[in-house]
Amino acid sequence: MSDGHEHNGHEHVPSRQRRRFPGISSRTYEHPADRSALVALRKLSGFDTVFKALSGLLPERSLRLLFLSDSVRVSDQQFSHLNVMLQDACYILDLEKVPPMYVSQDPQPNAMCIGLDEPIIVVTTGLVELLDEEEMRAVVGHEVGHALSGHSVYRTILLFLTSLAVRVAWIPLGNLAIMAIVTGLREWFRKSELSADRAGLLVGQDLQASMRGLMKIAGGNHLHEMNVDAFLAQAEEYEAGGDLRDSVLKILNVLPRSHPFTTVRAAELKKWAESRDYQRIMDGHYPRRDEDKDTSVRDSWRESANHYTTHVKSSKDPLMKLVTDLAGGAGDLGDRVRRGFGGFANPGQKPPRGPETPDPSDSSSNSPDDDQPPRDGS
DSSP states (O other): OOOSSOBTTBOOOOSSOOOOOTTBOGGGTOOHHHHHHHHHHHTSTTHHHHHHHHHHHSOHHHHHHHHHHHSEEOSSSSSHHHHHHHHHHHHHTTOSSOOOEEEEOOSSOOEEEEOSSSOEEEEEHHHHHHSOHHHHHHHHHHHHHHHHHTTHHHHHHHHHHHHSGGGGTTSTTHHHHHHHHHHHHHHHHHHHHHHHHHHHHHHHOOHHHHHHHHHHHHHOSOGGGOOHHHHHHHHHHHHHOSOHHHHHHHHHHHTTOSSOOHHHHHHHHHHHHTSHHHHHHHTTOOOBGGGGGGOOHHHHHHHHHHHHHHHHHHOOOHHHHHHHHHHTTOSOHHHHHHHHTTTTTOTTSOOOOOTTSOOTTOTTTTOTTTTSOOOTTO
């Protein structure tokens, strides 16, 4: 635990007792969806070509000079309270080299960890002004988690592919191939945020602070007007509500986003915080990074596949329930989809009877409305 003294070059560790995780591997907190999305990304045709080309062409030195010249670098003399959090986060996650951290003038609350050779962390003034100390500690831990996982490389590639697309237009892959890579990167990016949220909790070790931070990002600095349970209920309603049309809209809504929706992030983090895995980590039982070289890629992929299988089976989303039912051989695809787009969200509703199968006990079975699919809200 941190004790307020100097450790491995990290000074000014806060006096509050927090558990430290010596030699912790990023596998400890990485979400299975993060790892599987990264595996899928690496299998995309042309990704290796783009990655190698951009790794040699991106002006990373220019990027570092930009932040050095036009942002405020965190240190003992500038934003010292953030420097304390940064040193503490690196100590807790046992990251030996502390990444440089900058505060950039921007009213939009945001933070990022970028860089190809070495990661750098950037937080906006909007975020610094929005969050209290413990909420900000979770955010700093979140970004240090990105650094420990090596996420900054792929995040930098995505940043340049999306914001500087004109400069990479010459790559002989075509716009469709580039967009496939950008879409794959965004999918991984969203999943990597779930991993980093877990790292933030390991650093802050205060679930309520993590929840408050996500609520503020969603609704601003009005905590007196918000409630954690009600906020999490939104995530439940988002997942389970609607019919197949809403499921499709959810997919379309999330595709252009770099981050998962905040209610979803909060629900995922709370679920992990209440799991046995989290308790084992806090008890000191976790994978060490010196064991990473012995980790089987096949085992990691199997774990990710098992996660997705469990997620689909337990999901309340109408589309996921349809997939589960069809996988179990329940019903005809065309009939299920037809009903799904008109009231599938009501699992207790009787399926409509056609004229071929009247119910003799039902005197209204010959009604002309009986062979129509149920309407929305019925």
